[in-house]
Amino acid sequence: MKYHKIPDETIKRMPMYLRAFSILKTQNQETISSQQLAERLHLNPPQIRKDLSYFGAFGTRGIGYPVSSTAEQIRSILKLDVSQQAVLVGAGRLGTAIASYPGFSMFGFDIAAIFDNDNNKIGKTIGKNLVENVAEIVTLKARNIRLAILAVPANAAQGCADALIDAGIKGILNLSPCYLNVPKRVKVITIDIAMELGILPYYI
Amino acid sequence: MKYHKIPDETIKRMPMYLRAFSILKTQNQETISSQQLAERLHLNPPQIRKDLSYFGAFGTRGIGYPVSSTAEQIRSILKLDVSQQAVLVGAGRLGTAIASYPGFSMFGFDIAAIFDNDNNKIGKTIGKNLVENVAEIVTLKARNIRLAILAVPANAAQGCADALIDAGIKGILNLSPCYLNVPKRVKVITIDIAMELGILPYYI
DNA sequence: TTGTGGTTGTGCTCACAATCACAAGCAAAC
DNA sequence: GTTTGCTTGTGATTGTGAGCACAACCACAA
Ligand SMILES: NC(=O)c1ccc[n+]([C@@H]2O[C@H](COP(=O)([O-])OP(=O)(O)OC[C@H]3O[C@@H](n4cnc5c(N)ncnc54)[C@H](O)[C@@H]3O)[C@@H](O)[C@H]2O)c1
Ligand SMILES: NC(=O)c1ccc[n+]([C@@H]2O[C@H](COP(=O)([O-])OP(=O)(O)OC[C@H]3O[C@@H](n4cnc5c(N)ncnc54)[C@H](O)[C@@H]3O)[C@@H](O)[C@H]2O)c1
Numbered sequence: 001m002k003y004h005k006i007p008d009e010t011i012k013r014m015p016m017y018l019r020a021f022s023i024l025k026t027q028n029q030e031t032i033s034s035q036q037l038a039e040r041l042h043l044n045p046p047q048i049r050k051d052l053s054y055f056g057a058f059g060t061r062g063i064g065y066p067v068s069s070t071a072e073q074i075r076s077i078l079k080l081d082v083s084q085q086a087v088l089v090g091a092g093r094l095g096t097a098i099a100s101y102p103g104f105s106m107f108g109f110d111i112a113a114i115f116d117n118d119n120n121k122i123g124k125t126i127g128k129n130l131v132e133n134v135a136e137i138v139t140l141k142a143r144n145i146r147l148a149i150l151a152v153p154a155n156a157a158q159g160c161a162d163a164l165i166d167a168g169i170k171g172i173l174n175l176s177p178c179y180l181n182v183p184k185r186v187k188v189i190t191i192d193i194a195m196e197l198g199i200l201p202y203y204i
Numbered sequence: 205m206k207y208h209k210i211p212d213e214t215i216k217r218m219p220m221y222l223r224a225f226s227i228l229k230t231q232n233q234e235t236i237s238s239q240q241l242a243e244r245l246h247l248n249p250p251q252i253r254k255d256l257s258y259f260g261a262f263g264t265r266g267i268g269y270p271v272s273s274t275a276e277q278i279r280s281i282l283k284l285d286v287s288q289q290a291v292l293v294g295a296g297r298l299g300t301a302i303a304s305y306p307g308f309s310m311f312g313f314d315i316a317a318i319f320d321n322d323n324n325k326i327g328k329t330i331g332k333n334l335v336e337n338v339a340e341i342v343t344l345k346a347r348n349i350r351l352a353i354l355a356v357p358a359n360a361a362q363g364c365a366d367a368l369i370d371a372g373i374k375g376i377l378n379l380s381p382c383y384l385n386v387p388k389r390v391k392v393i394t395i396d397i398a399m400e401l402g403i404l405p406y407y408i
Numbered sequence: 409t410t411g412t413g414g415t416t417g418t419g420c421t422c423a424c425a426a427t428c429a430c431a432a433g434c435a436a437a438c
Numbered sequence: 439g440t441t442t443g444c445t446t447g448t449g450a451t452t453g454t455g456a457g458c459a460c461a462a463c464c465a466c467a468a
Contacts, residue, residue, distance in 0.1 A: 007454075007455060008454095008455095009454090009455065009456090010455090011403060011406055011407075012403060014402075014403075014406070015398075015399040015400075015402030015403060016396075016399060018402065019381060019399065033414085033415065033416090034415075034416075035415085040383070041383060042383055044456075044457065044458095045415095045416095046417095046418090046456080046457060046458070046459090047455095047456065047457075049415090049416060049417065049418085050417080050418075050455095050456085050457090052416095052417095053416080053417050053418075057416080057417070058416095059415075059416050059417080060415080060416075060463090060464060060465080061414080061415050061416040061417080061462075061463045061464050061465090062413075062414045062415050062416080062463075062464045062465055062466090063414080063415070063416090063464070063465070064414095064415065064416085065416090077406070078402060078403075078405060078406050079405035079406060080402060080405060084405050086401070093300065093301035093304055093305065094298075094301045094305075096297065096301070097297035097298045097300070097301045098397070100297055101297065101298075101398075103381065103398050104398050104401065106398065107398055107399075107401065107402045109398070109401060109402075146405075146408055147401075147404055147405070147408075149401070170408035171404035171405065171407065171408045172404075173397075173400060173401050173404065177223060177307065179244070179245060179246055187404060187407040187408055189400050189401075189403060189404060191395060191397060191400055192220075193302070193377075193395060194219075194305075194307050194308050194310065194311055194313070195219040195220060195223065195311075196219075196377060196393050196395055197290070197308065197311065197313060197351075197353070197377050197393075198218075198219030198222065198282060198284060198311045198313075199215060199216060199218075199219060199282075199393060200351055200375035200376075200377065200391060200393060201282060201283035201284060201288050201350075201351070201375065202215055202218070202281070202282050202283060203215075203375065203391040204350055204351075204374035204375045204391055209424095211424070211425060212424095212425095213424085213425060213426090214425090237444090237445065237446090238445075238446075239445080248426075248427065248428095249445095249446095250426080250427060250428070250429090250447095250448095251425095251426065251427075253445090253446060253447065253448085254425095254426085254427090254447080254448075256446095256447095257446080257447055257448070261446080261447070262446095263445075263446050263447080264433090264434060264435085264445080264446075265432070265433045265434050265435090265444080265445050265446040265447080266433075266434045266435055266436090266443075266444045266445050266446080267434070267435070267444080267445070267446090268444095268445065268446085269446090
């Protein structure tokens with residue numbers, strides 16, 4: 001494909017493809033056609049082909065996509081081929097669940113530090129990490145960590161985000177139900193679980 | 205506005221509007237213009253006006269939208285004006301966090317029951333609910349509950365979904381990283397937290 | 409070497425959503 | 439009353455992504 005801006009929607013689907021190819025690899029399937037993959041993911045085959053072709057020609061005509069090498073390609077496109085360190089801020093209910101969730105490792109994520117401002121939580125161990133004082137966020141500067149997961153109450157989210165960005169964080173997964181004001185160079189993805197649930201009754 | 209199919213994207217934004225109007229109400233602000241609201245939510249003013257106008261003319265020209273009555277209108281549109289009962293399946297790390305989260309009440313949600321298949325968890329109390337055996341899901345038929353939150357491992361999700369649908373559930377918020385196969389009348393919203401995180405490194 | 413079945417890669421078309429621009433309309437002041 | 443200032447509601451326009459159809463291509467068999 002000649003020069004094309006890669007659609008945001010395509011990027012959003014890439015981790016889904018990566019997960020699918022990773023699972024296929026554990027099942028020792030060597031190739032998969034866009035048709036088969038589309039059935040698994042409930043998409044249209046041309047959608048998948050177009051998405052992948054934005055990044056090059058990974059498939060073999062008449063055969064399909066080689067599972068193992070395509071997985072590696074996608075991993076590299078998403079920069080998940082190197083282990084990505086992330087910090088967690090907020091060791092509350094949701095933060096604790098996330099800190100002990102093993103599922104992030106499939107994408108190469110590693111929770112490298114946890115911060116909270118509650119003295120009852122600071123010093124406790126969650127998974128392999130000790131909960132540190134939020135004041136220690138500044139020390140991230142030296143550690144070259146670029147990703148953060150925010151699981152603090154909504155009214156504390158902006159303040160924490162500012163501190164994180166100040167400490168060199170470039171991407172934030174925000175779980176609080178609020179908009180974060182950040183410089184353009186910082187990418188924020190917000191997941192508001194209650195809001196998603198709020199959509200359901202309309203449809204039923 | 206004459207007859208128009210309401211865009212899905214508009215529906216997705218409605219809970220965000222509801223949250224904003226609810227907060228404004230607690231701050232005793234009586235009216236808000238699309239301009240002001242757009243600044244808060246980081247949208248464009250015409251976007252908000254068009255979204256709201258799909259459902260009727262709520263605003264006053266020259267003034268803006270009356271906070272209190274518009275909040276009520278949106279609540280009614282989303283069918284959140286009556287308390288919506290929901291059940292939770294999976295009382296693990298994430299399920300426990302959700303069961304004890306007070307934030308759902310802003311949208312009128314109420315966790316009415318919790319199910320698990322682990323004998324160590326069945327019988328325990330989380331929030332105001334006793335954890336019941338998954339086998340009891342059938343009893344939901346009699347209780348007229350239509351919403352469910354699924355927080356079980358991915359390989360158990362489809363089975364639980366089938367049981368829930370069989371018991372009369374019409375909408376599912378699925379937190380497992382997998383596609384759920386359901387009849388067309390059932391609405392599923394899937395949130396895959398790890399996948400969302402997987403998007404970040406690409407942009408940074 | 410050539411033919412065949414099957415699947416990819418992609419230009420084109422269509423559908424949908426975001427944005428714009430402005431007429432319509434209300435409130436408050438005079 | 440009438441005028442002024444401001445904001446809504448909406449047709450028209452633009453932008454973006456999804457879907458389709460088919461040419462290009464590969465592997466393999468004969
Ligand atoms: N629990 C859920 O199921 C759920 C669902 C949807 C959204 N959320 C959102 O996720 C966020 C966290 O929710 P939760 O249920 O884990 O809340 P929580 O109260 O259990 O945990 C919040 C944690 O953040 C810490 N904290 C507060 N202020 C801080 C600060 N300034 N710096 C550092 N740490 C601070 C607290 O000490 C606490 O440990 C909230 O914004 C909530 O709205 C939670
Ligand atoms: N914890 C996280 O931060 C996180 C993040 C992203 C996604 N998820 C997803 O959310 C889901 C739950 O995650 P978790 O961390 O809470 O896992 P968990 O293992 O802590 O909890 C799962 C719960 O489901 C129960 N369960 C298992 N099979 C069941 C069945 N057939 N019927 C009823 N209950 C059953 C288990 O007994 C357990 O209590 C998983 O699909 C996970 O991939 C979790």
